[in-house]
Amino acid sequence: MKKIFTLSLLLLSICAFAGPPKNQYVRIKTAYGNCIIRLYNETPLHRDNFIKLAKKGFYNGTLFHRVIQNFMIQGGDPDSKDPEKTKFGAELGDGDVGYTIPAEFRDSIFHKRGVLAAARDDNPKKASSGCQFYIVEGKRFTDGKLDTLETTRLKGHKIPVWQREWYKSVGGVPHLDQNYTVYGEVVSGIDMVDRIAAVKKDECDRPLADVSMTVEVLSKKECKQLDEILF
Template identity: 85%
Template sequence: MKKLLTLSLLLLSVTVFAKPPKNQYVRIRTSYGDCIIRLYNETPLHRDNFIKLAKKGFYNGTLFHRVIQNFMIQGGDPDSKKAIPELELGEGDVGYTVPAEFRDSLFHKRGVLAAARDENPKKASSGCQFYITEGKRFTDGKLDTLEKTRLKGRKIPAWQREWYKSVGGVPHLDQNYTVYGEVVSGLDMVDRIAAVKKDACDRPLTDVPMTVEVLSKKECGQLDKILSPPEG
């Protein structure tokens, strides 16, 4: 009896004092491969909303319904689950929006997860639809031109310029659409989907359904160890 009590106390102490993972990760599965996404803690409203929907199975069976090569792949429209071929999608929602969470440190580099939205003055995000950027690389000259035209004079920070020149992305979307995660594994899935044949509305001719899984605390902790630099 004493041994059982000691073991119970030991297990309880391990549970209480075990460090929770620093980040939450999700896995998106498709016929074109899988990817793992880290959700940003800097955007808690979007992070928690995505987790809530994913845990409910909301995204399972929805399509990547809009794909543009060298730009992005978009999904999460609930109307896409049973959509007939050639039907234009993108208007489905969950009846609410998520307030914009713009952060200077978060930008549209290649492989980020961001929220789609309609035109609204507060730039509030769709409650469910999202996109993952594929993007392209830019030169300094093209970034200069972008600042004068589409960015209306807003300067791209030097360190972000280096990302856009070396890795690529979609800089004209910065501070207009909320970025709330990034692909940490399986970015080639995005490239494959972005390259599929599509119709005049950018919908793939062959449906690309997805399933979204919220990874366990154990899996998230393991990924944190792999992806985070050692402390000290």
């Protein structure tokens, strides 16, 4: 009996030492493949809101309603689940959940290829939509094009050298930096984004054939396994 008690304490100690996963991951499933996204701990308001909605099943059945190749794919509009609002030719993108999320800009987080970011309307505080998001496909830039962006669309904001190297070698959408909150990144399945971005669409950038999604929050065990692989 004493040995069993000692073994139980040892197991409890190991579990306690192991602790919870360092990061939370979610999986987005579509007919064009799946991707796994790590949500950033540096943007807790956006992270926790996305997890809350995903656990409720909010995103299940919503569409990627706006796709632009070499730029991004956008989804999460609750109106895209309404049959009356998803008829051919109907414009989506105005649906919301009745609240916004304060901007969480971080100098170390930028619009590199594969990041998850919050959509928003035109508001002075640059507060994010409570539900709509986009995933960056992006494209590669030259130093000359980055210089031009700094003096025009970025209004003097200087892109750090290490971020420049990323934009030149991997790609992204640098003109959105410090304007839209980035709060996660694809760690597996970026080809899903490429496939969706390449579909045929109408003049409003809506896919001609609906691209629906399912979003699930990964278990603690799955998150720990991914942490061990990635970090």
